[in-house]
Amino acid sequence: MKRVWIAAALLAASCGTVIAQDDEKTFKFAFQGELKSLDQYTLNETFSLWTLGNVYEGLVRLDPDLNIIPGLAESWEMVDDNTWRFNLRKGVTFHNGNPFTADDVVFSANRVRSKGSDLTTRVPADAEFVAIDDHTVEVRLDSPNPILTAEWPTWGIMDKEWTEENDAVAVTSASAEGQNYAALNTNGTGPFKIVSHEPGVRTVFEANTDWWDWDNRAFNIERAEFTPIGSDATRVAALLSGELDLVYPIPVQDIPRVEANPGTEALTGPELRTIFLGFDQKRPELLYSSVKGENPFQDVRVRKAFYQAIDIEAIKQKIMRNLSTPSALMISPALYSRSDEFERLPYDPDAAKALLAEAGYGDGFSVGMDCPNDRYVNDEQICQAVAAMLARIGVTIELNAQPKAQYFAKILASGGYDTSFYMLGWTPGSFDSYNVIRDLNACRNDDGTEGGPFNLGGYCNEEVDALAAKILVENDIDTRDAMIAEVYTILNEEVSHIPLHQQGLAWGKSSDIEVLQRADNALLLSTVKK
Amino acid sequence: MIGFIVRRIVQAIVVMLVVALISFTMFRFVGDPVNQMVGVETTPAERAALRDDLGLNDPVPVQFWRFVSDAAQGDFGVSYQFKRPVAELLAARMPATLELSFVSALFALLIGIPMGVYTGLKRDHWLSKLFLSVSLIGISLPTFLIGILLIFVFAVNLQWLPSFGRGQVVDLGFWTTGLLTVSGLKALILPSITLGLFQMTLIMRLVRAEMLEVLRSDYIRFARARGLRDRTINFGHALKNTLVPVITITGLQLGSVIAFAIITETVFQWPGMGLLFLQAVQNVDIPIMAAYLLMIAFLFVVINLLVDLLYVVVDPRIRLTGPAA
Numbered sequence: 111m112k113r114v115w116i117a118a119a120l121l122a123a124s125c126g127t128v129i130a131q132d133d134e135k136t137f138k139f140a141f142q143g144e145l146k147s148l149d150q151y152t153l154n155e156t157f158s159l160w161t162l163g164n165v166y167e168g169l170v171r172l173d174p175d176l177n178i179i180p181g182l183a184e185s186w187e188m189v190d191d192n193t194w195r196f197n198l199r200k201g202v203t204f205h206n207g208n209p210f211t212a213d214d215v216v217f218s219a220n221r222v223r224s225k226g227s228d229l230t231t232r233v234p235a236d237a238e239f240v241a242i243d244d245h246t247v248e249v250r251l252d253s254p255n256p257i258l259t260a261e262w263p264t265w266g267i268m269d270k271e272w273t274e275e276n277d278a279v280a281v282t283s284a285s286a287e288g289q290n291y292a293a294l295n296t297n298g299t300g301p302f303k304i305v306s307h308e309p310g311v312r313t314v315f316e317a318n319t320d321w322w323d324w325d326n327r328a329f330n331i332e333r334a335e336f337t338p339i340g341s342d343a344t345r346v347a348a349l350l351s352g353e354l355d356l357v358y359p360i361p362v363q364d365i366p367r368v369e370a371n372p373g374t375e376a377l378t379g380p381e382l383r384t385i386f387l388g389f390d391q392k393r394p395e396l397l398y399s400s401v402k403g404e405n406p407f408q409d410v411r412v413r414k415a416f417y418q419a420i421d422i423e424a425i426k427q428k429i430m431r432n433l434s435t436p437s438a439l440m441i442s443p444a445l446y447s448r449s450d451e452f453e454r455l456p457y458d459p460d461a462a463k464a465l466l467a468e469a470g471y472g473d474g475f476s477v478g479m480d481c482p483n484d485r486y487v488n489d490e491q492i493c494q495a496v497a498a499m500l501a502r503i504g505v506t507i508e509l510n511a512q513p514k515a516q517y518f519a520k521i522l523a524s525g526g527y528d529t530s531f532y533m534l535g536w537t538p539g540s541f542d543s544y545n546v547i548r549d550l551n552a553c554r555n556d557d558g559t560e561g562g563p564f565n566l567g568g569y570c571n572e573e574v575d576a577l578a579a580k581i582l583v584e585n586d587i588d589t590r591d592a593m594i595a596e597v598y599t600i601l602n603e604e605v606s607h608i609p610l611h612q613q614g615l616a617w618g619k620s621s622d623i624e625v626l627q628r629a630d631n632a633l634l635l636s637t638v639k640k
Numbered sequence: 641m642i643g644f645i646v647r648r649i650v651q652a653i654v655v656m657l658v659v660a661l662i663s664f665t666m667f668r669f670v671g672d673p674v675n676q677m678v679g680v681e682t683t684p685a686e687r688a689a690l691r692d693d694l695g696l697n698d699p700v701p702v703q704f705w706r707f708v709s710d711a712a713q714g715d716f717g718v719s720y721q722f723k724r725p726v727a728e729l730l731a732a733r734m735p736a737t738l739e740l741s742f743v744s745a746l747f748a749l750l751i752g753i754p755m756g757v758y759t760g761l762k763r764d765h766w767l768s769k770l771f772l773s774v775s776l777i778g779i780s781l782p783t784f785l786i787g788i789l790l791i792f793v794f795a796v797n798l799q800w801l802p803s804f805g806r807g808q809v810v811d812l813g814f815w816t817t818g819l820l821t822v823s824g825l826k827a828l829i830l831p832s833i834t835l836g837l838f839q840m841t842l843i844m845r846l847v848r849a850e851m852l853e854v855l856r857s858d859y860i861r862f863a864r865a866r867g868l869r870d871r872t873i874n875f876g877h878a879l880k881n882t883l884v885p886v887i888t889i890t891g892l893q894l895g896s897v898i899a900f901a902i903i904t905e906t907v908f909q910w911p912g913m914g915l916l917f918l919q920a921v922q923n924v925d926i927p928i929m930a931a932y933l934l935m936i937a938f939l940f941v942v943i944n945l946l947v948d949l950l951y952v953v954v955d956p957r958i959r960l961t962g963p964a965a
Binding site for chain 1 (some may be wrong): 648669670671672674675676677678680682683684685686687688691721722724729730755788791792795796799800803804906907908909913915916917919922923924954
């Protein structure tokens with residue numbers, strides 16, 4: 111037996127490689143989900159986009175306040191209404207040493223729009239990318255697009271040569287047979303490179319000393335180690351015990367514990383995601399309700415009554431532990447300049463009761479509500495509170511809270527919009543109101559293939575649609591914002607949805623760490639100091 | 641003998657097919673994989689195209705046949721989430737699960753048997769009563785709670801042991817092991833105790849009951865009458881005869897230890913197959929779920945087959961010709 115051990119030890123010493131090492135300048139962090147693929151184009155989800163955003167950079171970047179600033183493009187201008195010209199940064203190299211040129215941009219623009227990409231919204235289908243010279247790219251559009259660059263911070267430029275060499279031009283979609291080189295390897299221009307990646311176990315990053323912005327860097331870590339930890343209790347324990355430098359998210363109820371523990375603290379702030387409630391206003395009769403032969407939600411008074419029955423301050427204090435911002439709009443105030451002109455309808459159960467009576471539902475009715483229980487911060491508790499508040503005006507809610515896999519399968523287009531009353535959260539990927547207006551509020555057909563696909567309740571107002579079409583192509587910011595205000599006024603008057611709040615971000619970190627917490631919940635390694 | 645084996649193998653195949661069918665039918669109710677694979681802004685048309693590509697629109701029998709025939713050739717498909725072949729993912733995670741299972745089984749045996757012997761011999765000693773009370777905890781507390789309690793005490797408060805992961809791992813090429821490094825061994829302690837506690841309790845109670853039984857039997861009395869030393873009687877005669885059922889149970893339990901490592905692995909973020917499976921359930925990653933369930937079924941079938949064969953070898957009274965035992 112002893113001999114076997116010695117043999118094994120020798121074997122390990124000779125051919126084995128020791129994984130993981132402790133280092134002063136190693137930043138260890140954990141997130142609740144996994145980094146599934148290293149190909150940024152395969153999944154349009156914040157965590158994946160921004161974790162890979164440490165490796166791949168876009169033509170533009172976001173500053174701490176979410177303003178667009180130059181990235182791989184040094185500057186850009188509009189040649190005419192439909193043409194943009196981007197001047198690329200010179201002297202930038204990919205991690206493998208290849209130079210970054212206009213060809214790479216044109217290549218990436220085609221790849222991101224190709225079949226299997228989940229980031230097709232990054233670049234309009236009509237946009238034509240032309241390399242004028244090695245460091246100039248022109249984008250020609252069929253119609254004006256004021257927010258062309260809005261989603262570009264999370265569209266990383268890939269190396270044409272490397273991608274073609276490794277036969278990874280086709281984006282790995284999940285249905286792809288076999289593997290894609292780019293799903294397991296990276297080659298970006300960013301401040302960090304990935305040196306090892308075990309899916310679902312550990313990913314190791316190393317600082318890229320050849321980064322073009324190295325001299326202005328705001329970080330001092332040399333390595334970063336990412337571990338996914340699914341269980342909330344374990345994630346918090348790993349922080350409290352000092353094994354990890356940062357974990358996110360942490361449950362809001364654990365914030366006091368993290369604060370009380372010496373050496374750790376909670377980092378909180380507002381998030382962009384807006385949580386709201388929606389009604390089925392399309393079907394002539396609700397699928398889940400005691401009311402037969404008609405749809406009470408088609409009456410604006412009923413929708414208003416629901417709105418006024420909800421005590422948003424109570425939800426904020428009791429359920430969100432003050433870590434939420436009640437919202438009058440379906441978009442975060444950080445993303446729309448005129449948000450402060452809007453106010454929530456006041457909480458007033460008596461008025462709500464009166465409205466219900468006026469609409470002919472004085473005796474109340476019952477309706478089924480769909481709610482996730484593992485998607486948003488305290489989602490199920492919020493729904494329970496809403497049910498209790500609506501009970502006070504005589505409405506009985508039959509709550510159906512499910513894990514997100516089942517919940518989304520039921521309520522989204524693929525499930526046939528199978529819901530009468532639901533809760534959902536939304537962050538516009540473009541950080542712009544047009545996305546909210548179009549995806550959540552534009553009239554849609556029955557299966558969602560036309561119109562707003564995430565307008566689950568089928569709210570429809572042609573005036574809104576007409577304004578949306580104008581907003582899409584208006585290049586003048588003030589005129590555009592005025593039209594957006596007009597739309598939001600209509601939506602609020604008609605209670606297309608009930609906006610609840612922007613939920614809060616809660617990260618737990620070691621006191622030795624300095625890090626930027628941006629409202630889009632992006633963790634940027636390039637802002638970490640240890 | 642050969643006829644018996646062939647019959648058992650045919651039965652095993654039927655069991656595997658039934659498991660495959662049941663798990664396959666279950667996948668209808670775990671949610672829509674496409675929703676977990678794409679971002680929220682992906683249009684319904686793109687989602688529909690993806691469903692089509694994945695073959696999710698085919699009738700269930702067609703999908704089932706495709707799965708079974710591919711699986712029979714050792715092809716379990718590509719994970720929806722990781723875009724890697726499932727067989728490769730499972731192989732990468734297997735060492736973690738097997739190491740954890742064997743260490744916890746070892747822990748259960750090495751602690752459980754002595755405790756069982758002690759409580760069997762000194763029934764009224766306060767220490768026996770303490771052991772029995774502690775074993776009640778092992779049986780009645782759910783695994784995840786034990787895991788969290790251990791993390792709280794030994795990782796957060798005392799900071800002696802790590803709260804998650806495998807620590808430093810040595811890659812031998814075909815196998816990654818945590819047994820060769822200090823941090824790897826430290827990382828094994830809490831999860832092994834958590835996983836093995838129930839088995840330990842079971843073994844302890846089993847040994848105790850068997851000991852009590854054996855100690856009452858005639859040959860022990862005769863041994864005492866012959867004036868043999870207590871030590872010889874207790875360990876040489878009594879314990880030896882209690883071990884047969886203990887070995888059987890341990891063998892059978894090993895299968896369930898591996899299969900039910902899921903919860904322990906989740907609590908400790910132990911990168912084994914169970915964790916992979918649980919994450920697959922949350923993400924509706926059907927290829928991983930299907931392959932894992934089949935693998936576990938296979939494990940149980942093999943263990944049962946071996947046990948059946950061993951019985952035949954050990955006990956010639958079992959007839960081989962009649963209807964299968």
